[in-house]
Amino acid sequence: MKATFWMLGMIAAIASQTPAQAADYKVGERIGEAKAVSKANPAYKTLDWDDMMPGDWDPMKSLKGLDLDKLDDADPRAIEALEQMRSAWNDAPIVQKLDKQRVQIPGFVVPLDMNGTQVREFLLVPYFGACIHVPPPPSNQVIHIVLPKSLPKDQQKTLNQAAQQYGPVSVSGLMETIASNTAMGFAGYRIKAERLMPYKLKTN
Structure with missing residues (x-):
């Protein structure tokens, strides 16, 4: 971790x-x-x-399945994933x-x-x-x-x-x-x- x-x-x-x-x-x-x-x-x-x-918490869960190296910053998939991650991080356990x-x-x-x-x-x-x-x-x-x-x-x-x-x-x-x-x-x-x-x- x-x-x-x-x-x-x-x-x-x-x-x-x-x-x-x-x-x-x-x-x-x-x-x-x-x-x-x-x-x-x-x-x-x-x-x-x-x-x-918590030991079982995965901070990168919302980014799984995405190859960020291949996504442009303006790609809607990247923007959505980062927004989901930010929301999850704000309410992290x-x-x-x-x-x-x-x-x-x-x-x-x-x-x-x-x-x-x-x-x-x-x-x-x-x-x-x-x-x-x-x-x-x-x-x-x-x-x-x-x-x-x-x-x-x-x-x-x-x-x-x-x-x-x-x-x-x-x-x-x-x-x-x-x-x-x-x-x-x-x-x-x-x-x-x-x-x-x-x-x-x-x-x-």
């Missing part, structure tokens, strides 16, 4: 022909392994993006057992609400450029992050820096299976953030 979403991101990146804005990531590049996040907090369950999709779990997960920031230069609300997504340079992922691959009224200065600085380039952060908090329809896409989950950290891979 991981390869599936990496491929989806790359397909979208190629289709968009939009350059990346963050030097360390290419459009469509997926976040690294969640389990590789440094300084994992034992108070939170380390969550991978694949954990948020969630994993209900994740409700009320305290989790930690890394992802890319897509700002929703800013007060000056400070981010107050954002979406967390699994690959760079989602919702900005390329179409949103399925809703079960989008998390609506709600921040507390105030963040420690170091955490606010980390978030602001990530938001400027839609870069990565690690979010810890209470996950809820509550859907949101935002200006940047549908989210199948919500996290009430308690802690934000820069996202870094272990080097040893």
